Structures are given as structure tokens and as C-alpha cells.
Amino acid sequence: MAKFDLDTIRHSSAHLMAQAINRLWPKSNVQFGVGPVIENGFYYDVDMDYKLTDEDLVKIEDTMKQIIKEKLPIERKVMSRNEAIDFFKDQGQELKVELISAIAEDEEISCYSQGEFIDLCRGPHVENTSDLPQFFKLLSVAGAYWRGDENNKMLQRVYAACFNDKKQLKAHLNFLEEAKKRDHRKLGKELELFHFEPQIAPASPFFMPKGAFVYNELVEFMRRLYRKFGYDEVITPQILDSELWHTSGHYAHYKENMYFSNIDEREYAVKPMNCPCHMLMFKHYKYSYRDLPLRYADFGRLHRYEKAGAVSGLTRVRTFCQDDAHIFLPLNKIQDEIKDLMQMFFVCYEHFGFTNIKVNLSTRPEKKSGDDATWDTAENALEEALKASGHEFFIKEGDGAFYGPKIDIEISDAIGRYFQLGTIQLDFQLPERFGLSFTNADGEDERPVVIHRALLGSLERFLGVYIEHVAGIFPFWLAPEQAVIVPVNNDIHLEYANGLCKELNAQGVRVKVDDRNESMGYKTRQIQKSKTPFMIVIGDREMENKSVSLRAHGQKGSTTLTNEELFTKFKELNAEKMPEKLRN
Structure with missing residues (x-):
């Protein structure tokens, strides 16, 4: 068998899948869109009268394997633009005709045929269908707008995994199964944390009491860090005159992602970010170099329009809150501030159990504000600051914000997936646009530099990532319900259990008594399913000895502790709401 690179195998397998679909549903007016290679496999967008189901994927796989056994030669054919348009029109492939019409007239158009099937590619x-290894698995069917435009028709997108050998495929399928178990959308519903009402408030989560507790505790965690690192929290308006967004430059660069309303015959925008408000706050007062760095933190609610095809659970929503802050400082203080920020970031992430952390320096994008000289100064300042911080970093060309370069922090979760969370963005443009200044040591006006920074980023997104990282098992200090007390016999042990619950509540422990008239086995299973950190059992011996039988989540055995030992244990676990390095 000839050897081919994996991308070639995956792309040829996409054509194989399309041919199988065409064979299985010849009377369903099947049209094919695009079938590109993606990470770990491929997909194909299909428009057809028949709606594919998960059960159909097995049929398609079987047909693909049959075509491989047929050993069909795969041949390249070249056509002129007009020949290709006429050919695919005759085939009823209007989507292909649209693709060809967008190709330059002098560009060569190639197609590939295998048996009765021919495709634009x-x-x-x-070289032959028999060259394809049978290490693929069709995974799912999802909706996808043609060419990614929500104004176009919704197609059916069939996803598949594809590898060179059976071991790689099996490992990937195991990974997908684990990821499915950890899906924050699934766990959010099971643990009663949040849900969505897509017809009423698209891509806007509703947090239930347990979810709201975790959300608010994340805010309180950041406030505890702020007190350690010298931040002042501010509150800013939700809706502001569009003139502000013209001044900031967001109207020109970000308008399509903003929400607008007309009030008193003027256009207003719901704020998608806090930075212009903070510029106004700095400008409102006169500061000297002795007042800087000045650090404004803001938990204001933000709204950004995301296309329907881009939203996903908590990780991409239209309304959210950031642990957002802006730091105003002189140019010569950047390195010291970045050094402190990197300490803050790493302490934060390690406290949440993220140990594999990547640091990226993102440089000027093609669509940018400001001149190259200013960008040179900004990029050099960030690069020197990163070097001084001692952290390894990677350059990401052209990935900066429109107003300045940035440092992006990526973390790896428990199953090896990387997510971009924190960001440090250096901005020379907004201080210039808003005419900001402070009095320097020589008594002269000087333009400050602004650092935009967020650690967790969007709290919604962080919560989605974190739920999957811990598989819904929150640490004790963050768990909305920390323990459940279960009396063995309600008639005998309930009063004592209620007394213990009251005492623990007074000490700040979130605990309840399960007094349902159910078996101990049933209660145990339900408590384990709820992922509550601890189950406390009270029986005759515990009442007599003023002790408890304590069982941690995920463990089969129990530990006997005196009540005082239990109080001490829970007090120590609750102390973890502040990272150990910052407790002094």
C-alpha cells in the first residue's frame, strides 16, 4: 500500500464519505458543500431532503468500507471554469456551482473522480480507495450555515475522526468519551447550576442558586486578589452614547458586535467592554506620577453580539462579566507591572489546579490603530517585560488587539485541552484618543500607558472551562453545597443531625440535613451524583461519642472524626479560598 500523509488520507476519506452518502440516498437531492480536513479528522457539509440521524452514521461507515474494498482508482480531471459550471449544474450541485463562480477566471479547476462519484477539489x-486505512469513525451530525453565513441555508455537517492506525483512533475516541462526560452543558443541567432559554434570550445563561453561588464566589476570589495586588473596584454605566465609541475607535473596529438603541433621538450602545468608561474616569481627575500605577477593576455586565453558529454553552455567550481591569502607568513602569501581573496570573491559575501554562506575545494585526513607531515601542516594551519576568513565551504574529500588542495566557485542562484565559494588553492608542495625561516628576504633562488585563477572562467562559477541568467536582471552598448530613434513623438521630448542621452553618460551612424517607443506599448514590464534597453519617455510635462518619466524594470508605476534628478540618479547607502564597 502506498504511503500518504495524514491530511491527504483525511481529505480522501471526506470524499469517500460523500460518495457513501450519495449511494445511500440517491433520491434525496443530495448536494455537497465543502469537506475540509480539521484537527483529528474531517467533516462534510451536506444539503439533502433526508435528515441524517446517529443511526445513519453506522450505515455510512459500512458503505465507506465497502467502497474501499472495491479498489476504485482516484483520478484527477482538469476543467475550464465554464466546463466545470456546466458539469456541476447538470449534476444538480448548485453549491459547487456557487464555489466555482467565486474562483478567478484564469485559475485551474480540478476535480477528482472515484467510480460513479466526482467532486470539485x-x-x-x-491513488485508490484501497489506499485508505479503515481507521475512521463518524461522530455526529450538526447544523452549519452554508459558508458560515447565518443568512444562508442551514446544512447538515457530518463530523468524523480519522487516523493512521487503530491505536490512535481508539485513544481519540476515549478522549472524546471523557470530554463528553465532562461537558459543562451536561453537568450544568445535572448539578442545577445554569440553563438556557434560547427562544427568549439566545446565548444568555440563567444561573440557578447553586450556579449563582459559584459565580459570585469567583468574583469574591478576584476581589481577595485585588486587595493583595492594589486594585480599586469601580462601577460604570451599562448604556452610553455612541459618541464615546467613536472616540475610542470601537465603533469603527467593533460595531458589528455591538447592540444599539435610540434614546431621545440619539444613538446609544450597550457596552461591550469597560475600557472607554475607565478612560473617562481617569480623565475626570488630575493625577501625578505619585498616584500611579492606578488600577481600576470592573465587574460590569457586558454584551457582545456573537453569530448563532459561534455561540456554545458558557464558553461563547452574548452577555457576560469579565474580571476586567485597566492599569494607568508611566512607560518606565511597564516592566515592574508586568512582573507583578505574571505573579498574579500564575498564583491564580495554579490555585485552580492549572499547571500547564503557555505564555504568548501577540503582535500587531493587519487591521490596527496607530503608527508603526508606536507599535514598535509597545511590542518591545512587552517583550522586554516578559524576558524580565523569567517566563518562557512564544510569538504569535498578527494576533494583537487593534489598539496594541498583548500577552495571552493559555492553560491546559485535566484532559490536555488548551484554552486562552488571561490577557495583558498594552495600549498607547486610547490614552491618545481620550487626551489623558498626568503630571510627571518634572511638573510636566505626560501621556500614560494603559494595560488592559483579565485573569479569568469572561467569568462565564472560565466557569465552563473549569467545570470541565474538575468534571463538576468543585473544591471545598467553591462548592455551593459542602456537606450533607445523613441521619441513619430520622426518629432517633434527626434532632442531633439538625443541631450539628446548625453549628456548622454558624461556622460558615454550607451544609444541609437529608431527612428524606429513603434508604441509606439511595441517599448515598444521590449525594455522590450531586458531587457534594462530603457526606456526614450520624448513627448511635456517632451520637454517643460526639463524632461523625465522614465520607469524601468518590471514595468508598469512611473516616471517623470527633466533632471538633470535623470543625477544624472544614475550617482548614475553607481557608483555601485564598491561595496559600497570599495568606499572610
Whole structure:
């Protein structure tokens, strides 16, 4: 068998899947969109009268394997633009005609045929269907707008995994199964944390009491860090005159992602970010170099329009809150501030159990505000600050914000997926646009530099990532319900259990008594399913000895502790709401 690179195998397998679909549903007016290679596999967008189901994926796989056994030669054919348009029109493939019409007239158009099936494609492909290893798995069917435009027709997108060998495929499928168990959308519903009402408030989560507790505790965690690192919290308006967004430059660069309303015959915008408000606050007062750095933190609610095809659970929503802050400082203080910020970031992430952390320096994008000289100064300042901080970092060309370069922090979760959370963005443009100044040591006006920074980023997104990282098992200090007390016999032990619950509540422990008329086995299973950190059992011996039988989540055995030992244990666990390095 000839050897081909994995991308070629995956792309040829996408054509194989399309041919199988065409064979299975010849009377369903099947049209094919695009079928690109993606990470770990491929997909194909299909428009057809028949709605594919998960059960159909097995049929398609079987047909793909049959085509492989047929050993069909795969041949490249070149057509002129008009020939290709006429050919695919005759085939009823209007989506392909649309793609061809967008190709430059002088560009060569190639197609690949295998048996009765021919498809528009640049290639390359394997030489024969028998060259394709059978290490693929069709995963799911999802909706996808044609060409990514929500104004176009919704197609059916069939996803598949594809590898060179059976071991790699099996490992990937195991990974997907684990990721499915950890899906924050699934756990959010099971643990009664949040839900969505897509018809009423698209991509806008409703947090239930347990979810609201975790959300608010994340805010309180950041406030505890702020007190350690010298931040002042501010509150800013939700809706502001569009003139502000013209001044900031967001109207020109970000308008399509903003929500607008007309009030008193003027256009207003719901704020998508806090930074212009903070510029106004700095400008309102006169500061000297002795007042700087000045650090404004803001938990204001933000709204950004995201296309329907881009939203996903908590990780991409239209309304959210950031642990957002802006730091005003002189240019010569950047390195010291970045050094403190990197300490703050790493302490924060390690406290949440993220140990694999990547640091990226993102440089000027093609669509930017400001001149190259200013960008040179900003990029050099960040690069020197990162070098001084001692952290390894990688350059991401062209990935900066429109107003300045940035440091992006990526973390790896428990199953090896990387997510971009924190960001440090250096901005010379907004201070210039808003005419900001402070009095320097020589008594002269000087333009400050602004650092935009967020550690967790969007709290919604962080919560989605974190739920999957811990599989819904929150640490004791963050768990909305920390323990459940279960009396063995309500008639005998309930009064004592209620007394213990009251005492623990007074000490700040979130605990309740399960007095339902159910078996101990049933209660145990329900408490384990709820992922509550601890189950406390009270029986005759515990009442007599003023002790408890304590069982941690995920463990089969129990530990006997005196009540005083239990109080001490819970007090120590609750102390973890502040990172150990910052407790003094």
C-alpha cells in the first residue's frame, strides 16, 4: 500500500464519505458543500431532503468500507471554469456551482473522480480507495450555515475522526468519551447550576442558586486578589452614547458586535467592554506620577453580539462579566507591572489546579490603530517585560488587539485541552484618543500607558472551562453545597443531625440535613451524583461519642472524626479560598 500523509488520507476519506452518502440516498437531492480536513479528522457539509440521524452514521461507515474494498482508482480531471459550471449544474450541485463562480477566471479547476462519484477539489488525494486505512469513525451530525453565513441555508455537517492506525483512533475516541462526560452543558443541567432559554434570550445563561453561588464566589476570589495586588473596584454605566465609541475607535473596529438603541433621538450602545468608561474616569481627575500605577477593576455586565453558529454553552455567550481591569502607568513602569501581573496570573491559575501554562506575545494585526513607531515601542516594551519576568513565551504574529500588542495566557485542562484565559494588553492608542495625561516628576504633562488585563477572562467562559477541568467536582471552598448530613434513623438521630448542621452553618460551612424517607443506599448514590464534597453519617455510635462518619466524594470508605476534628478540618479547607502564597 502506498504511503500518504495524514491530511491527504483525511481529505480522501471526506470524499469517500460523500460518495457513501450519495449511494445511500440517491433520491434525496443530495448536494455537497465543502469537506475540509480539521484537527483529528474531517467533516462534510451536506444539503439533502433526508435528515441524517446517529443511526445513519453506522450505515455510512459500512458503505465507506465497502467502497474501499472495491479498489476504485482516484483520478484527477482538469476543467475550464465554464466546463466545470456546466458539469456541476447538470449534476444538480448548485453549491459547487456557487464555489466555482467565486474562483478567478484564469485559475485551474480540478476535480477528482472515484467510480460513479466526482467532486470539485484541489487535492491531493490517495491513488485508490484501497489506499485508505479503515481507521475512521463518524461522530455526529450538526447544523452549519452554508459558508458560515447565518443568512444562508442551514446544512447538515457530518463530523468524523480519522487516523493512521487503530491505536490512535481508539485513544481519540476515549478522549472524546471523557470530554463528553465532562461537558459543562451536561453537568450544568445535572448539578442545577445554569440553563438556557434560547427562544427568549439566545446565548444568555440563567444561573440557578447553586450556579449563582459559584459565580459570585469567583468574583469574591478576584476581589481577595485585588486587595493583595492594589486594585480599586469601580462601577460604570451599562448604556452610553455612541459618541464615546467613536472616540475610542470601537465603533469603527467593533460595531458589528455591538447592540444599539435610540434614546431621545440619539444613538446609544450597550457596552461591550469597560475600557472607554475607565478612560473617562481617569480623565475626570488630575493625577501625578505619585498616584500611579492606578488600577481600576470592573465587574460590569457586558454584551457582545456573537453569530448563532459561534455561540456554545458558557464558553461563547452574548452577555457576560469579565474580571476586567485597566492599569494607568508611566512607560518606565511597564516592566515592574508586568512582573507583578505574571505573579498574579500564575498564583491564580495554579490555585485552580492549572499547571500547564503557555505564555504568548501577540503582535500587531493587519487591521490596527496607530503608527508603526508606536507599535514598535509597545511590542518591545512587552517583550522586554516578559524576558524580565523569567517566563518562557512564544510569538504569535498578527494576533494583537487593534489598539496594541498583548500577552495571552493559555492553560491546559485535566484532559490536555488548551484554552486562552488571561490577557495583558498594552495600549498607547486610547490614552491618545481620550487626551489623558498626568503630571510627571518634572511638573510636566505626560501621556500614560494603559494595560488592559483579565485573569479569568469572561467569568462565564472560565466557569465552563473549569467545570470541565474538575468534571463538576468543585473544591471545598467553591462548592455551593459542602456537606450533607445523613441521619441513619430520622426518629432517633434527626434532632442531633439538625443541631450539628446548625453549628456548622454558624461556622460558615454550607451544609444541609437529608431527612428524606429513603434508604441509606439511595441517599448515598444521590449525594455522590450531586458531587457534594462530603457526606456526614450520624448513627448511635456517632451520637454517643460526639463524632461523625465522614465520607469524601468518590471514595468508598469512611473516616471517623470527633466533632471538633470535623470543625477544624472544614475550617482548614475553607481557608483555601485564598491561595496559600497570599495568606499572610
